[in-house]
Amino acid sequence: MNYHIDTGLIYEKFKEDCECPLCAIQKIVQEQFLHEFLNDAVMEDNTRVKVGKKGFCAKHFDMLFKRPNKLSVALQIGTRAEKIAPLLGKVKSAGAAKKRAKEIQVATSDCVICDFIEESMTKYYKTIAQMFAHERNFYKILLSSKGFCLNHYAKLLEYSSFAGFMTKDYLSVLSLMQEKNFTRVQTEIKDFCDSHDYRNAYKPLGNAENALPHARIKFYGEKQE
Numbered sequence: 373m374n375y376h377i378d379t380g381l382i383y384e385k386f387k388e389d390c391e392c393p394l395c396a397i398q399k400i401v402q403e404q405f406l407h408e409f410l411n412d413a414v415m416e417d418n419t420r421v422k423v424g425k426k427g428f429c430a431k432h433f434d435m436l437f438k439r440p441n442k443l444s445v446a447l448q449i450g451t452r453a454e455k456i457a458p459l460l461g462k463v464k465s466a467g468a469a470k471k472r473a474k475e476i477q478v479a480t481s482d483c484v485i486c487d488f489i490e491e492s493m494t495k496y497y498k499t500i501a502q503m504f505a506h507e508r509n510f511y512k513i514l515l516s517s518k519g520f521c522l523n524h525y526a527k528l529l530e531y532s533s534f535a536g537f538m539t540k541d542y543l544s545v546l547s548l549m550q551e552k553n554f555t556r557v558q559t560e561i562k563d564f565c566d567s568h569d570y571r572n573a574y575k576p577l578g579n580a581e582n583a584l585p586h587a588r589i590k591f592y593g594e595k596q597e
């Protein structure tokens with residue numbers, strides 16, 4: 373089977389005890405791109421062109437800025453500034469202003485690192501579906517996982533057809549795990565709320581203690597920083 377990406381990291385993260393193994397993978401993918409953008413990639417013309425065209429979102433600018441190679445960030449943001457500057461020229465009418473406003477909004481909503489991450493993550497979504505169909509014990513690993521954050525669950529559904537002849541089975545395991553673990557988080561939230569009732573003051577919190585951190589990941593994914 374020719375997979376879209378190496379399966380090693382998938383096995384590693386799916387075996388870990390976490391609310392979304394894809395968030396854990398995405399963190400690693402993101403770190404690789406941040407590293408590249410602060411080192412080798414900055415020297416490549418091809419990358420400089422892409423940076424000029426799209427720039428960075430605020431989150432990724434901050435993440436680059438937090439790391440040691442500030443000159444690299446400055447060179448890249450300088451390249452981007454050259455592309456943005458012409459958008460700031462004189463505007464002569466309300467109609468033109470509306471058009472310009474749209475152009476500026478589009479120009480500030482792109483991010484070359486977000487794009488690279490999404491491109492790379494899509495290979496993971498496809499490969500996971502293929503592994504379900506072709507790797508003998510992968511379904512067991514999936515069945516022992518704790519489901520996914522909503523965004524990554526949606527992505528796995530979107531690319532489920534890559535499981536080919538096993539797509540129906542794949543979808544039934546995916547939804548089973550997601551439902552089961554979402555219900556668990558709902559129970560944790562309820563237990564947490566109940567624990568604030570004075571009548572339960574002396575009851576141990578149990579899993580409810582992690583209700584909100586778990587809900588954070590299930591709803592929004594793991595913080596990618």
Ligand SMILES: [Zn+2]
Nearest residue numbers: 392395521524
């Ligand atoms: Zn996730």
Ligand SMILES: [Zn+2]
Nearest residue numbers: 429432483486
């Ligand atoms: Zn970004």
